[in-house]
Amino acid sequence: MDYFLTEEQQMIVDLSRQIADELIIPQRAALDESEDFPTEILDAVAKADLFGIYIPEQYGGIGAGTFEIVLALEQFGRGCVGVATAFAASALGAFPIMIAGSEEMKQKYLPDIATGSKKAAFALTEANAGSDASGIQTTAVLDGDEWVLNGTKQWITNAGEARIYTVIAITDRSKGPRGASMFVVEDTDPGFSYGVKEKKLGIRASSTRELIFKDCRIPKDRLIGREGTGFITVMKTLDKSRPGIAILGVGLGQAALDEAVTYAKQRVQFGKPIISFQAVQHMLADMAIQLEAARSLVYAAAKHIDAHPRDMSKASSMCKVFATDMAMKVTVDAVQVLGGYGYMRDYPVEKMMRDAKILQIYEGTNQIQRNVVGQELNKEYTKA
Amino acid sequence: MKIIVCVKQVPDAKDVRLDPKTNTLSREGVQSIINPYDRHALEEAVRLKEKHGGTVIVLTMGPPQAAEILRESVSCGADEAVLVSDRAFAGADTLATTYTLSQAIRKIGGADLILCGKQAIDGDTAQVGPGLAVRMDIPYVTCVRRIAQVNDKSFVVERLMDDGYDEVEVGLPALFTVVKEINEPRLPSLKGKMKAKKLAITTLTAAEIDADVAQLGLKGSPTWVVRVFAPQLKGERSMIAGTVQEQVDQLAEKLLEWC
Numbered sequence: 001m002d003y004f005l006t007e008e009q010q011m012i013v014d015l016s017r018q019i020a021d022e023l024i025i026p027q028r029a030a031l032d033e034s035e036d037f038p039t040e041i042l043d044a045v046a047k048a049d050l051f052g053i054y055i056p057e058q059y060g061g062i063g064a065g066t067f068e069i070v071l072a073l074e075q076f077g078r079g080c081v082g083v084a085t086a087f088a089a090s091a092l093g094a095f096p097i098m099i100a101g102s103e104e105m106k107q108k109y110l111p112d113i114a115t116g117s118k119k120a121a122f123a124l125t126e127a128n129a130g131s132d133a134s135g136i137q138t139t140a141v142l143d144g145d146e147w148v149l150n151g152t153k154q155w156i157t158n159a160g161e162a163r164i165y166t167v168i169a170i171t172d173r174s175k176g177p178r179g180a181s182m183f184v185v186e187d188t189d190p191g192f193s194y195g196v197k198e199k200k201l202g203i204r205a206s207s208t209r210e211l212i213f214k215d216c217r218i219p220k221d222r223l224i225g226r227e228g229t230g231f232i233t234v235m236k237t238l239d240k241s242r243p244g245i246a247i248l249g250v251g252l253g254q255a256a257l258d259e260a261v262t263y264a265k266q267r268v269q270f271g272k273p274i275i276s277f278q279a280v281q282h283m284l285a286d287m288a289i290q291l292e293a294a295r296s297l298v299y300a301a302a303k304h305i306d307a308h309p310r311d312m313s314k315a316s317s318m319c320k321v322f323a324t325d326m327a328m329k330v331t332v333d334a335v336q337v338l339g340g341y342g343y344m345r346d347y348p349v350e351k352m353m354r355d356a357k358i359l360q361i362y363e364g365t366n367q368i369q370r371n372v373v374g375q376e377l378n379k380e381y382t383k384a
Numbered sequence: 385m386k387i388i389v390c391v392k393q394v395p396d397a398k399d400v401r402l403d404p405k406t407n408t409l410s411r412e413g414v415q416s417i418i419n420p421y422d423r424h425a426l427e428e429a430v431r432l433k434e435k436h437g438g439t440v441i442v443l444t445m446g447p448p449q450a451a452e453i454l455r456e457s458v459s460c461g462a463d464e465a466v467l468v469s470d471r472a473f474a475g476a477d478t479l480a481t482t483y484t485l486s487q488a489i490r491k492i493g494g495a496d497l498i499l500c501g502k503q504a505i506d507g508d509t510a511q512v513g514p515g516l517a518v519r520m521d522i523p524y525v526t527c528v529r530r531i532a533q534v535n536d537k538s539f540v541v542e543r544l545m546d547d548g549y550d551e552v553e554v555g556l557p558a559l560f561t562v563v564k565e566i567n568e569p570r571l572p573s574l575k576g577k578m579k580a581k582k583l584a585i586t587t588l589t590a591a592e593i594d595a596d597v598a599q600l601g602l603k604g605s606p607t608w609v610v611r612v613f614a615p616q617l618k619g620e621r622s623m624i625a626g627t628v629q630e631q632v633d634q635l636a637e638k639l640l641e642w643c
Binding site: 007008011012014015018019022023044047048049050052053062 | 570571572573574575576577578581
């Protein structure tokens with residue numbers, strides 16, 4: 001379907017597609033096998049200016065919005081969700097600085113993130129704090145001109161690869177949700193180290209590790225925004241970032257559909273290509289319908305977020321649920337269309353199915369997203 | 385440093401056809417690309433600029449649609465683009481092409497360094513680079529695989545040979561033709577693409593480069609293509625039979641005969 005992109009948006013699509021086709025797709029199976037971080041691919045993405053799409057021009061970026069980053073991520077997701085996650089995680093790490101950072105902080109960090117010379121990462125999750133962010137145990141205590149951080153963050157994407165970390169920690173437990181604050185931690189800060197790299201079902205090209213803070217001392221001015229605003233910054237960050245995860249589902253769904261249709265046209269059983277059987281055709285048709293519906297919703301949500309930065313939550317959560325549930329269904333069906341071949345690692349669809357699962361879990365499980373949509377509905381109808 | 389990169393628009397080798405009547409390449413419906421060797425020349429120029437400063441100008445002779453490859457070059461790092469285009473240039477062989485390019489380069493004030501691809505994948509002559517250097521009366525090195533040293537008034541480069549490489553020091557201004565081994569060309573950048581979209585391409589006609597009409601196009605070309613054909617493969621084939629030992633002996637005997 002034609003979504004009437006502007007010339008600039010089409011350029012982003014073309015460039016990202018070229019990177020997916022020429023650099024990501026030829027390497028994705030090897031990266032999945034070796035679990036190596038895609039440093040070379042991300043260097044090429046950096047040279048192509050794509051790390052700076054969403055960063056304002058005054059900090060060295062392109063100055064485009066959520067919709068434009070979504071267009072790039074769709075192509076990368078079509079190539080490999082692991083590589084795309086490594087790319088997207090830097091944006092997730094940068095958003096708190098963009099949303100709540102001081103002018104000095106933006107000037108200090110955003111230019112390097114825009115050029116891709118330094119990657120960022122976002123650190124919220126802990127062993128006892130995932131969906132329930134109030135379980136956070138990591139603390140930050142002001143000691144003279146320095147904050148002292150203690151605690152452990154878990155399953156942090158880009159950990160060990162990023163140089164800039166945006167981290168939430170409790171600064172005053174007695175204040176409940178208003179007692180959390182966000183900080184920038186740099187890879188070289190004293191008392192900061194990484195845990196071992198996790199072994200994952202999918203998105204193996206992305207790196208996932210613990211962040212360990214042991215009397216980690218950082219300058220006072222690394223506090224993002226005001227003390228006690230950490231949760232608000234986290235919520236705004238996730239509202240802004242979720243369409244990026246949603247669109248990975250769309251890109252992945254497209255890749256799975258492409259594989260399934262191509263195979264169904266070639267595979268002959270009972271003397272005919274299997275695409276001529278209605279049982280297969282209907283599966284492919286349902287995949288295509290769900291995929292296009294998801295794409296439309298994500299595009300619309302991204303444009304809504306760009307136009308209404310104070311009203312992001314519902315659109316953001318709706319598109320994340322729909323597109324990632326779609327990706328799971330479509331990739332499972334793609335494996336089914338390819339049958340035994342689909343189950344083998346010689347074909348890319350089994351990897352796609354493994355990669356799809358995380359999309360329903362990270363950046364807020366799809367159950368949590370439904371909570372958000374439900375709560376927003378409750379608010380809306382109370383007002384009326 | 386002012387660097388001029390000569391680029392050529394060529395049909396994509398994946399779908400090239402010959403027109404049997406005119407003995408020329410049929411370009412209709414065939415995707416056009418930047419000659420692959422020229423991409424390496426452009427990449428090297430952009431790297432030199434990034435490291436040592438300067439300007440990279442891409443230059444091509446061709447029909448108006450050749451502006452496409454100039455925009456693509458700018459999206460990959462070139463600063464300016466010049467298109468030399470005139471009906472009078474049609475049918476040029478390498479002699480007429482080097483004349484036209486040399487006049488255009490003089491018109492835009494010459495260069496410290498001119499980079500070309502080793503050859504174009506359509507004509508495959510590898511003559512334009514050296515021919516252009518002779519026209520400009522500057523030294524040239526063909527098949528450069530590495531620029532080893534950049535000095536104020538000279539470069540040290542490695543020239544790829546069949547059995548190794550030569551290290552050559554060349555005074556500037558100079559012209560190099562490059563091989564694929566020299567670098568890995570980058571993809572376009574988003575800022576480059578935006579710049580390329582807005583770029584005003586300088587177009588020069590035969591009159592604007594003060595060209596002698598007799599030396600242009602078909603008139604200025606002593607090379608005439610008489611016939612273009614796909615050669616018949618006439619190789620002989622024979623099967624060697626017997627035990628492995630016998631087969632090896634027979635093969636060795638044949639190989640020795642040919643030595």
